[in-house]
Amino acid sequence: MAFFTVAVFFGTSEGLHPLFGQSYGAKEQDNLKFYFRTGILINFVGSVVITALIILFSRPICVLFGADPTTLEYTLTVMPQYPWGFIIMALAFTKSSF
Numbered sequence: 619m620a621f622f623t624v625a626v627f628f629g630t631s632e633g634l635h636p637l638f639g640q641s642y643g644a645k646e647q648d649n650l651k652f653y654f655r656t657g658i659l660i661n662f663v664g665s666v667v668i669t670a671l672i673i674l675f676s677r678p679i680c681v682l683f684g685a686d687p688t689t690l691e692y693t694l695t696v697m698p699q700y701p702w703g704f705i706i707m708a709l710a711f712t713k714s715s716f
Contacts, residue, residue, distance in 0.1 A: 619679065623668050623701075627661050627708045631715035638716060657712040665708035669701040 634657045641650040672679065676697040680690050 619672065619701075623665075623704050624707070626664060626668070627704075627711040630657060630661050630664070631711040634712070634715055654712070654716050657715070658709060661708035661712045662705065665705040669704055672701040673698050 634653055637653045638650065641647075641653060676694055677690075680693045680697065685693055
């Protein structure tokens with residue numbers, strides 16, 4: 619799950635690189651700020667959606683990976699705590715890309 623989520627945020631941030639570079643090179647500060655805000659918004663909304671999906675569907679996700687009953691029970695107790703870091707990570711990816 620983490621690799622898929624990181625790939626989404628990384629792809630968005632990497633897709634913004636040419637736009638950041640072009641705007642910076644042309645000294646278009648308004649465009650640069652627009653692309654940054656748009657990237658933050660896209661990654662923030664995406665991370666909130668992914669976090670909600672993981673919390674709502676934690677049981678089917680765990681079953682998908684074939685966890686035994688003991689592991690499944692433990693994973694279901696900690697799974698709702700895990701995805702909150704994705705929101706911070708998504709914003710950090712965009713900031714570092716900028």
